[in-house]
Amino acid sequence: MKKLIVIILTFTIILTGCSTNNNVTETTQPENRQDLQNDIGDSSNTNSNIPDNINTAGSLFEKGYYDYQGTINNDITIRMSLYPLEKDIVGSYFYESQKKEIDLKGKAGGEDILLYEYDETGKNTGVFRGSMDTVDKIEGTWTSADNKKNYPFTLSLISNLPGAEYGKRYAIAALKASDQDVENFINKVQDYVMNNKKEELSKQISYPITVKIDGKATTIQNKDDFIKHYDKIFYLDYKQVIGSASTKYMFANWQGIMFGTGSSNIWINELTATDGNQKLMITAINH
Structure with missing residues (x-):
């Protein structure tokens, strides 16, 4: 009788163990997960450890565009443009080396900013x-979506278009x-300059226009006059500046839209x- 009880208990323990193992196997199966959502603070985001409870009422940004230049990891140059849209x-x-824009959306408060x-x-x-x-300077950390890469970043404000409507x-x-x-027009002008398309470029200018030739202010009256003096207007160093200038996030005011760097x-x-x-x-050519 005792032997029968021991056998029954042993058999029961074995069955219980098998049942427990089956349950563990079922609960550790990977679940299907949706792609990360576009909403800030969504729980599916792998960066959910970063707080999103920023008090937007204290935002330092006012209506208009804020354009920055800076670096990621101290050596990768980027340009960024931000706009406060509602909350x-x-x-x-974009990376200066690639020129391909990457969309951003986030929140800003009195001291913190979070941009996905x-x-x-x-x-x-x-x-x-x-x-x-x-708003003149932003510093922090860029983190990859999988949280495997972290790099410092710093941004400095280079221009501001206060009061500008979003998308305008x-x-x-x-x-x-x-x-x-x-921006399409500027891209076309840049291409004409870099490839010495004098005839095409001459058609994009509002005459008369005053330029510097050999350091002296000279008035160019028409297309033929422009083509004649082209090489002295667009000399090598000046062409290099125009060729490397960004055709996005340009400064604008009542005088026009500026494309280039510095003077x-x-x-x-x-x-x-x-x-x-x-x-x-084109209404002005400065160097």
């Missing part, structure tokens, strides 16, 4: 978490042309053509 901060950035980046499919690819005393960065100087129209620049304006239509034209 969010939206914008984009997204690829063309809307998938989160990283996050900027920074701090600032003023250049409207103060180009009311009819869209932002994309302006070496080209100014664009929207003018009324002879047929009555508005047309983007």
Whole structure:
């Protein structure tokens, strides 16, 4: 009888152990997970350890575009443009070496800023978490979406377009042309300069125009005059500046849209053509 009880107890323990092992196997199976969402603070985001409870009421950003230049990991140069849209901060950035814009969306408070980046499919690819005393400088850490890479970043404000409507960065100087129209025009001008397309470039200029030739202010009256003096206007060093200048996030005011760096620049304006239509034209060439 005792032997029978022992056998029964042993058999029961074995069955219980098998049942427990089966349960462990079932609960440790991987679950299906959706792609990261575009909403800030979504629990599916792998950067959920970064707080998103920023008090946006204390944001230092006011209506308008804020354009920055800086680095990631101290040696990778980037450009970034931010805009406070309702309670969010939206914008984009690009690596100087690639020129491909990456979308940003996040939040900003009195001291902190949190910006998630997204690829063309809307998938989160990283996050900027920074701090600032003023909007002039932002410093912090960039983290990859899988939390495996962390690099310091720093951004310095290089221009601001206060009061500009979202999506109408250049409207103060180009009311009819869209932002994309302006940037397409600048890209075309840059291509003409870098490839010595003198004839094509001469058609984009509003004459007369005053330029410096051999250090002296000289008035260029027409296309033929421009082509004649082209090599002295667009000399090698000046062409290199124009060729490396960003065709995005450009400064604009009532005088026009500035393309270039420092005192070496080209100014664009929207003018009324002879047929009555508005047309983007070069109105100043400075070096």
